Every structure is written in C-alpha cells, then in structure tokens.
Amino acid sequence: MSLPRSRSVVVTGASTGIGRATVAALVAKGMHVWPTVRREADADGLRDEFGAAVTPLLADLTDDAAVAAAGKKVCAAGPLHGLVNNAGAALTGPLEHLPLDVLRRQLDINLVGQLAVTQAMLPALRVARGRGERARIVMIGSVGGRIASPMIGPYHAAKFGLAGLSGSLRAELAPWGIGVVLLEPGSIATPIWDRALRSADEVFAAMPPEAQRYEKQVRAARADAERTAARGIPPARVAEVVVRSLTRRNPAPRRMIGRDAQLVGVLTRLLPHRAIFRLTAAR
Template structure:
C-alpha cells in the first residue's frame, strides 16, 4: 500500500507502545499526530522525527483538550488512521478501591477512547470517502478476555473496550471505516511501574480490613515486576499495529504475544467453572 502523506493519530505517544508505534509509522512515510500530556515529551518527539510528527497536548480526563486537539486534526484534512493507545492501570481489590479511582480508570481507558473517536470521525470519514479506506485501531488487552484479582477496574475497562470496538465496527462498516482491536499480553512498558506506584498510593486509602488481600496484592505486584522485565518489547506490539494500518485485509481482532495467545485459547475452550477455578486467588 502506498502511504503518501497519509496521516495517523496515535494517543499516548510519549512512551511504550505509543512511542514505538510513532517510530514505526514515520519509517513507513506516514505523517503522525502524537498525543502527549507533557510539553517536553512533545518536543522530544519533534526533535527525534524532524517534521514527521506533530505533538498534541491531550489529557483524556480533560475533554476540552481532546476536542481542541481533534479540531486541529480535522482542520488539517483527511485522517487515514487513529490508534487509541493511551491507557492506565489502577490496581486494588474492588471491595476497597475508591470509586473515584474506578471511575478514573473507565474515563481514561474507555470513555476517553470513545470521545477521541467521536471527535475525529469527521476527518476519518473524509479519508474513507477520498481514499476508499480509513482505520481505527483500538489497543485493548488480554485482560479484556480473561480477568483475575486486583486488576478488576482495568479488566472492566478492557472488556468494555472490546464491546465498544465491536459496536463501532458494525456501525462504521457502511462508511468504509474499519475498526480493529489488538489485545496484547505483557509488554515491557512504563505502565507496569506506573501501575505499581498508583497501587501503592491507593493502598494508603484502604481501611485496615483490606489486609485480608495482602497476599493477592503482593502477587499482583510480583506479576507487574515480571511484566516490566520479561514482557515483549514495545516495538513488537508496534509492528502489529503498523501492519493493522497497512495490510490490505488485516484481522479485525487479534492477540499479541505468546502469553496472550495461551490465555485467549483457555478463555475460549475451557468451561467457565474450570476457568474461574484457575483465575481465583489462592488466599
């Protein structure tokens, strides 16, 4: 597929999968709009890619910033692709997770994804009409297929994103806009360190009786540490994202990583009773 000057928006582009995706797309000749939350991250991307990247200051909790950035993109012309990558992980037992933290998880990982999509759809529709193709790539998680303890809020957001993606896929099909859902397993990105830090901060708000979850919390922390060390490098996930934007007929939903493939298979073939027994906490 000849890219020309086709443009793509990548959210959450300052680190991890988002930054690696920006690198992969610029190598393919795309013009990239990259959302970041800090001006210094935007400057770093601009310096690194020498005119191929335009940073946008966006905080998904600030809906005005989303709308302002989207207006700028829409005014620039057709938008071939949108990569909804930005996200956070806020761990903790659902019994004691502050409802504000739960709401923030959904706002960033689910509501924010829809708002970005809604506000950029005019430019995506223009690209679909002029080029015959436009694509939205949703970055979900294997936690959107199988959920375990301590990441209930994150799993809720990713299960929701899977449903959101399926409905968008159906609704936008007549417009020629494809909606693709990628579900990575463990990727070695800063989301693990940020999740640990957020979890430690949230634990300070838990009541004393939350101590019954201490072993589950410790297990979740160990899993996060393993993910930061042993997860796939972000550029492996970025390769799948770039392929989703460039292949003539990409798969509409796919998992990324061996661990994700195993988990997806188990979620598909095991009876629920056995699956729940496997994911239940041991203490």
C-alpha cells in the first residue's frame, strides 16, 4: 500500500456526531484520515463525501480480531500522526437491577475498546516519532468522567475509567514523546442520546417488577437526555478542539469543552463531595 502524502490520523466512531465532524475538520486541514465505522454503508458515505482523503476501516471496537486487522492495515501504510479515540455508546439503567452483561458491554465499548485501538495503532505512531514527526493520541472523554448522576452509571463508570486510563497512558508514553490529550465535552448535540434512550427502554423493560420503583428517576434521566440532544453544542465545536489538540505544539493534557462542562469543572474543584452529592442525588 502506498503511503499517504499528508499527515494521517485514525478517527474511531466516524459515522456520525463528533467522529464525522472530526473527519471533516481534518480533511479540511489537508490530512489523510482513517475513519473507523461498523457498516459498509457508512464507509461508502465517507468515500462519497471525502474521496481519496479518507480510507475507511470496518471495525467494531468489541471485536478484537477486527481491531487488530485495522491496526495492521494502518501500520503497513507507514507513519501515523494522530489517533482520535471517539467511538462510544451510552447504556443506562438503575444499577440495582442492571444486567451485568449491559455493564460489561458499556466498558468494552467505551473503555476496553479504546485501549485495544490504541495498542493496535501505537506501532505506527512510533514510526512517526522515529522520523521526528508529531504523534499524538486524543481521547474523547466526557464531563461525565468528573461528576456522576442517576441512571447512567455504566456510562459514568466508563468515562471515569477513561480519565484514569488516559492519565496512565500519558505518563507511560512520555519518554517517547507521544502525547495523550483527554477532551471532556459537556452537552453535545449528537445521536448518542437518541440511541441511549432506545437502549434504556429495552433494558428497563427486561428488568424485574421491582425496578419500577426507579420509574421517576428514569423519566427524569430521559428528559435530561432530550434536553441535551436539543441544546447541546454542535459536534463541529468539539472537532475544532480535536484538531488543535493534534496540531498545537503543547496542548493542554486535559480540557473541558462547553460552558456546562466548565461549570462542572469549577464545582468539582471548589465544592466538597457532600455538596456535590446533594446536587446530583435523585429526588
């Protein structure tokens, strides 16, 4: 396979939302993008829109063999200058009755899968560094990795875990100059929340009758998700920060995006845990 002429970046979860906006922003900067998607139809859509500037990869992050194959394809093409770990899902439900396979799937998608992709792409990132070029990993976390609310415990567990994973990875890769940046958006208008609502209905319907005691909290979480989908900032805003995190000489290692995220950052720094609990506890 011939090497791409420009700097190349892998972007996971590129079919919609932040991932798709990031692909567009990187292509506009003249970069070659390897977007990962799960369906051939999404790959075709990316090719139609961006042409030779993209080389789509079919890979489900929970499929170890598919992730390894994608990594081999990227590594065979030469140096990789950036990896944007964006793919994710939001699985919800009261933890008392949550099926454990739902929690495992959430962690597989939003946490374990991020490391699997990183492991697969690191050899190509090292090639870029070996040539004296920039190589950087951007993790798309969430303000939900700083503060936890009812009914989306699986999502919070994964995002809190991603913050720890990113910190350790940053420390471990420091000797080789491979930077790791964690971005923590607040409310973003993406399809993830529509999918989360559909998933919540399915999970809640399969729970025992005792789970009905959480119905009020489920309704409140649904209303909050609908507000998030309606008032969130556009994914392109996050994509702009992703591009800066990949291209600036010394970007902040951890950055919140959006006014609501910045407010949460202030509250979690200034307020004691007891006060934060009062703000987030179900009524």
